[in-house]
Amino acid sequence: MQIRHRRFHYQSLNELRDAAHELELGLEFDEDVSRLRNPVTISGKIVPNSIAIQPMEGHDGTPDGRPSELTFRRYRRFAAGGAGMLWFEATAITPDGRANPQQLMLTKDTLPSFSSLLAETLAIAQEQFGSRHRPFTVLQLTHSGRYSRPQGKPAPIIAFHDPYLDTETHVLPDQLPISDAEIMDLEDRFVEAAELAQAAGFDAVDIKHCHRYLPSELLAAHTRDGQYGGSFENRIRFLVNTVDKIKARLGDGIVVTTRINAYDGHPYPYGWGVTEEEGSRKPCLDEIKRLTEILCERGVPLINITAGNPYHDPHINRPYDLPVKGAELPNEHPLEGVARLIHIARVVQETVPEMVVIGSGYSWLRQFLGNVGAANIRNGWVTMVGVGRGAFAYPDFAKDLLVNGMMDRKKACITCSRCTQFMREDRATGCAVFDREVYGRR
Numbered sequence: 001m002q003i004r005h006r007r008f009h010y011q012s013l014n015e016l017r018d019a020a021h022e023l024e025l026g027l028e029f030d031e032d033v034s035r036l037r038n039p040v041t042i043s044g045k046i047v048p049n050s051i052a053i054q055p056m057e058g059h060d061g062t063p064d065g066r067p068s069e070l071t072f073r074r075y076r077r078f079a080a081g082g083a084g085m086l087w088f089e090a091t092a093i094t095p096d097g098r099a100n101p102q103q104l105m106l107t108k109d110t111l112p113s114f115s116s117l118l119a120e121t122l123a124i125a126q127e128q129f130g131s132r133h134r135p136f137t138v139l140q141l142t143h144s145g146r147y148s149r150p151q152g153k154p155a156p157i158i159a160f161h162d163p164y165l166d167t168e169t170h171v172l173p174d175q176l177p178i179s180d181a182e183i184m185d186l187e188d189r190f191v192e193a194a195e196l197a198q199a200a201g202f203d204a205v206d207i208k209h210c211h212r213y214l215p216s217e218l219l220a221a222h223t224r225d226g227q228y229g230g231s232f233e234n235r236i237r238f239l240v241n242t243v244d245k246i247k248a249r250l251g252d253g254i255v256v257t258t259r260i261n262a263y264d265g266h267p268y269p270y271g272w273g274v275t276e277e278e279g280s281r282k283p284c285l286d287e288i289k290r291l292t293e294i295l296c297e298r299g300v301p302l303i304n305i306t307a308g309n310p311y312h313d314p315h316i317n318r319p320y321d322l323p324v325k326g327a328e329l330p331n332e333h334p335l336e337g338v339a340r341l342i343h344i345a346r347v348v349q350e351t352v353p354e355m356v357v358i359g360s361g362y363s364w365l366r367q368f369l370g371n372v373g374a375a376n377i378r379n380g381w382v383t384m385v386g387v388g389r390g391a392f393a394y395p396d397f398a399k400d401l402l403v404n405g406m407m408d409r410k411k412a413c414i415t416c417s418r419c420t421q422f423m424r425e426d427r428a429t430g431c432a433v434f435d436r437e438v439y440g441r442r
């Protein structure tokens with residue numbers, strides 16, 4: 001069998017363009033990245049440019065869920081980097097929904113620390129770029145569901161039994177899925193957390209629906225009985241109800257959004273965004289299109305599109321050169337993975353041109369991510385370009401793109417998966433390669 005995976009080895013934009021052309025990926029590349037400077041308006045608020053930092057967990061909160069000094073450091077660095085939007089990392093809304101004992105958690109007790117984190121982040125941004133530069137801030141609210149590990153060992157809460165995942169996620173055959181009443185109660189926990197996020201001063205709150213954590217799993221709950229399973233209307237009920245409840249409680253006080261899988265790559269009937277044939281993993285974006293239209297009608301102005309399950313098929317979520325320990329290289333060229341993520345965001349953006357759509361999965365493109373992002377914005381395939389791992393490695397990448405029109409090749413993330421590896425080893429995470437003083441020597 002021909003091995004398709006290749007490490008990044010492109011010295012120039014032309015070489016990368018040729019590779020994409022050869023693979024017939026339909027990607028475009030702009031020499032001029034000035035479109036990344038476009039300001040964006042979200043519910044009357046001005047986002048100063050079209051670059052977003054994606055939510056990236058640092059696994060460094062305190063036992064009760066407050067940001068630690070390392071957390072503060074991460075957001076200081078992101079703020080000083082100049083991105084127009086800072087999407088704060090996965091923050092649990094209940095203790096049993098924490099993915100690890102260091103995950104941030106928003107409660108009445110931890111609220112003052114979140115307020116300080118946000119205030120300090122915004123102050124640094126303004127100190128660097130002037131009082132008119134106010135990054136738009138989103139707090140990602142999560143329940144980890146199947147991947148909950150609040151005490152450091154698996155304590156899964158499932159929406160349904162999934163024969164592809166149950167064994168690897170330590171789900172016993174007789175475990176009962178979360179009940180409808182408990183899901184309804186969770187909607188209210190998300191509303192309470194949204195209220196706290198508003199009190200902390202965030203511009204927006206993300207009802208996280210990606211990467212197969214609990215709400216994301218509900219989208220794929222074809223085999224579940226009751227109000228939250230089976231039909232499309234039932235599988236999206238949790239998201240729609242939670243959006244409506246937050247809006248009813250907080251009105252225009254906070255923007256409601258979601259970071260959502262358009263496609264998760266799990267086989268039907270256990271997957272979301274896949275064609276409805278037994279065992280099929282082939283993307284089918286009809287449901288994400290319908291759902292986005294519904295969200296748009298309900299006043300959701302912003303959506304962050306992602307894909308995959310980082311525990312199961314990490315290459316779908318984050319194309320890489322090197323896998324985490326013990327994992328195999330996928331038999332696809334990472335550029336194909338990047339193109340998949342770009343085209344799913346494009347389908348959503350073209351469905352709802354009036355919404356601000358953020359695309360994901362750009363870090364593998366190294367110093368050329370801005371060239372692809374600018375072309376995507378020019379084509380109307382996306383409104384904003386989101387960067388995850390690349391921001392751990394090179395927090396100033398946005399400033400370099402916006403001011404100098406280019407990134408420094410020597411600082412760009414090399415997609416070595418060590419940041420993901422740290423998460424898997426229950427260690428604080430960041431970039432072991434370019435932020436070596438903090439993360440390299442441990």
Ligand SMILES: Cc1cc2nc3c(=O)[nH]c(=O)nc-3n(C[C@H](O)[C@H](O)[C@H](O)COP(=O)(O)O)c2cc1C
Pocket residue numbers: 054055056057058089090140210259306317318319360361362363364386387388389390419420423429
């Ligand atoms: C260490 C690590 C932590 C992450 N934490 C989160 C998170 O808290 N929330 C989330 O939605 N995605 C999270 N992601 C996924 C990223 O936001 C992003 O979607 C992914 O890395 C692909 O984008 P990139 O190619 O720019 O890195 C994480 C990724 C990594 C590597």
